[in-house]
Amino acid sequence: MEPLDAFSLPSELLLLWHAHRTEILLSASILLACIQLAIHWRGTRSKAVLTPPLRSPVDEKPSLLARQQLAEAEHYLSSPTTLSSNTKAGPKRVTGVKRTKSSPSDAPTNVVETIQPLVFYFSLGGSTKAYAETLQQFLQTNIESEAKILRPIIHDLTAIDYDDFFISPPKPERPNIAHFYILLLPSYDISTELENFLEHLNETHHDFRIDTAPLSGLAGYSVFGFGDGQDWPTEEKGYCKDAVEVDKWMARLTGRKRAFPLGIGDVRKDAGDRLVEWTVGVQAAMVDIANARGLGEGVPGSGEAVESADEAEIDDEEDVDAPPPAKKQRKPIKRSQTSDLEDLKAPIPVDFTTTTKAPKPTAPKPMVPVNSPTHTSLTKQGYTIIGSHSGVKICRWTKSALRGRGSCYKYSFYGIASHLCMEATPSLSCSNKCVFCWRHGTNPVGTTWRWEVDPPGLVFTGMKEGHYRKIKMLKGVPGVRAERFQQAMKIRHCALSLVGEPIFYPRINELLALLHGERISTFLVCNAQHPDHLAALDHVTQLYVSIDASNKDSLRRIGRPLHRDFWERFLRCMDILRSKRYQQRTVFRLTLVKGFNVEDEAEGYADLVARALPSFVEVKGVTYCGTSTSAGAGLSMQNVPFYEEVSAFVLALESALNRRGLEYGIAAEHAHSCCILLADRSRYFKPSAEHGGEERWHTLIDYGKFFECLESGRDFGPEDYVGAPTAEWALWGRGGFDPRDERVDRKGRPKVVEEVGAGVGGT
Known part of the structure; x- marks a missing residue:
């Protein structure tokens, strides 16, 4: 047989196709069917391994075949030999189902026990x-x-x-x-x-x-x-x-x-x-x-003190423990025209205490309900709200004193270390809307007590617990001195001046008795708008009255009182203060606001001093808080006097008092607080045994003697608990900063304290 050439091959293939086409088509069909069956079987196996049956719950148990295949797959994946020889590099395939509920095995393992x-x-x-x-x-x-x-x-x-x-x-x-x-x-x-x-x-x-x-x-x-x-x-x-x-x-x-x-x-x-x-x-x-009570992470709203702000402003190379948190921008508060009618510059010409028609009696309500915007606002500012109408807050000077960076003016003037002092109030409500109030205008206001009255025991216990809780939260603050932290866990002084009107609280005398019972001294501040309450007040360690203006028009513009007869009330308080001068240490507190009560008002203030004859007169420059409330009242940084201006005013006031035959002299100063103290020379400038009989200012308080007099039950006066001579560094002309502490700037670096003012040892 001769070999086929290239042209005869196609005809031979055609003959083969015609002769065997039935067998060829049948074989191809069988091959395709086998391939389809294999693909279907592989898909069924994957679904059985990776997912539960269709339309079944997530946690349904797999079938016996699926469990066997899953076990084979796990054995395959867990075999070291198989992994090393057969696996290929690439992303892992996640198998299993998603858990929707936590189980005991999901519990965190990093809980400290x-x-x-x-x-x-x-x-x-x-x-x-x-x-x-x-x-x-x-x-x-x-x-x-x-x-x-x-x-x-x-x-x-x-x-x-x-x-x-x-x-x-x-x-x-x-x-x-x-x-x-x-x-x-x-x-x-x-x-x-x-x-x-x-x-x-x-x-x-x-x-x-x-x-x-x-x-x-x-x-x-x-x-x-x-x-x-x-x-x-x-x-x-x-x-x-x-x-x-x-x-x-x-x-x-x-x-x-x-x-x-x-x-x-x-x-x-x-x-x-x-x-x-x-x-x-x-x-x-x-x-x-x-016990899962944590370390303590600082107190929000405890104050933007220069002494305590270095952590948030030091560069990375300075002494800082961690990057400061980013400050959140405050959103402007939207207020309706009727949201706060009492925030007007002039007092509302309505006497809320006396109306022609007797109002229907209503059940008293909480002054600051827990879910109210007032409660939320005050809490954000760092207040701990006690009961329904009281509060406590850490003073920025407390944090400063704990770090050895100085106490407030009360230490220079009266011997009160700030880390031993609690700042609190039994009444968050006030009857004034002062232009310089740094409480952001968020506290309630009123002329009469129309709220629930919490018992004094609840208020006292809540004050202490809130104060100690905030002190404990400061233990992790850089620079806090261990010995002062330990001392701060025993309150020795209480400044009832936080916000509101303390003597407004109907049971104030019972609260004072609880404080004195634990030998906690009391510095109470009132705004001279509640003469009946002032007259009924029991002994306090020192009684303050805020004197915001020297005449009726200025008081209306600065204090913005709510009472229609605010000036008459103010003058009655002056007379009551004079009647208490031999029972209490009394203090005039003047807050100077440029453009309001500084220019040409020294003579008016001198007249008020002559009427009330307080033991001391504190003169302090206003602190601008930069709030919308202050701006709405027309207050800005231009209204903050320089220390030189405060000093000049004090010298003018001293001269005006001396011209009236009143023996007041400049006793001490605390330049950092922009505060200067005048005292009654006839009562507090006397011979000192510590200085060989030389006459010295004695503005400090002997707190032990105060409690001895109080517990004796006999009548006593301010002269019975006069303390040691005023420290040399606190006298007029020395600056008033304790040399045992360290003054720092905003970067936490030591700051040189220069002596300011004039005169040494008193004038």
Whole structure:
């Protein structure tokens, strides 16, 4: 047979197709059917493995075939041999179903249930080691009843690898245990291992490979420093400098988990006593953490004090623990024309206390209901609302004093340390709408008490609890001094001047008795619009009356009183104050507002002083708060007098008083508060035994004697509890800033305090 050529091949294939086409078509159909069956079977298998049956609940159990296939798939995926030999790199495929409800297995595993204290120390001579062992023994003895706190473990900083403890927290022995670092550090004037430790903390903070706060897993930390107050009396000269630096670095590395303020002790004086006090506070902080009460993160609305604002304004290279939170822009408050009729500049010409038609009696309501906008606004400003009409708030000077940055003018004038003082009020309502009020015009107003009356016990207890709660929240604030923090947990003074009118409270005398019962002094401020209440007032440590103007027209423009007979009420209060001058320490409080009550009004104020004869006259420049309420009343920064202008006014007032034969002189000043004190020379300028019989101003109060007189039940007057001579640094011409504290600027840097004013030792 001859081979086929290229042209005969197609004809041969055509003959084969015609001869066997039936078999070929049948075979192709069978092949296609097999392919379709294989594709269908593979799709059914995937659905059985990955999803529940169609139209079934999410948690329905898979069929037996699906469970077998799922088990095979899991075995396949979990086999190391299979993974290494057959898997390909690529994205993982998620299998399973979505859980819609939490289960016990979903519970967080980072809840702190147990605290493990770790005590780190450094010592050259062994004294700090002895302190560490004493601290360990103290904690072990006092926490035996606290099952949530384990036995402290001691570590010598020279015997550990820093990477094991100060790059990340050590791994706990079991879940839900968190470590608490306690560091005891002396300071030396030579190079020691502490320099390497500080360098390690520095490098850890700036290492880009390490998280910003690598020690944030700690439950908290606290540092105590030992220094030599004789050879290195200040931090700049080396006193506890290493402890201060470590405290700052630990704040950065832990994400601000300072559980208790930095403690310091002088090894030549009181190191042991200070360490014991500090340890008690650290122990209490650990108990709070173990019981889920937290560390404390600051108090919103506690004031924008220069002394306390450095944290929010320091650059990244300054001493700041963490980036400051972004400030939220305030939205303008939209008010209708009838939302606050009492916010007009002039008083409403209606006497709410006397009307021709007797109103129908209505059930009293809460002054500040919990769900009201007033309650919300005051709470945002930092107030703790007590019951239905009282409040308490941390003064910005309290925070300043806790950090050793100075107390308010009451310390210079009367010996009241701000960190021992509580600022509160039993009545949030007021009968004035003063143009300079920094309470943002959010407190209620009224001329008569028409609300519920909370019992004095509830008010007193709520004040203390609210104050202490806010103090505890300040323990993590940088710079808070441990010894002052401890002292602040015992209230010694109460300024009843927060907002509103304290004597408006119908049971004010019962509240005063509760305060005095715990030996808490009372400074009460009223606005001279409630003469009957003022006349019925019992003993207070010092009684203030706000004198906002020297004549009727000025008082209408500045105080904006609601009473139609406001001037008559004001003058009656002057007469009542005069009748109490030998029973109470009485004070005129003048707030100077340029353009309102400064120009040519010294003579008018002198007439009022001659009528009431107060023990003291405080003159203070207005503080502008920048609120919409102030702007609506026509108040701006141009109305804030300079200290030189306040000084000039005081000198003019002193001359006007002397021309009337009144023996008032300038006794003290607090330049930082723009405040100057005049006192009755005939009563408070007398020989001083401490100065060899030389005459000195005695504006301070002997609080112990005050309570002795009060408890004796006999009649007594202001002269019976006059205190020690006014401090030299507080006298007129000395500035009035306590030299034991440190004045700082907005960046937290020391600020030089210059002596201002004129005269030394009084005029």
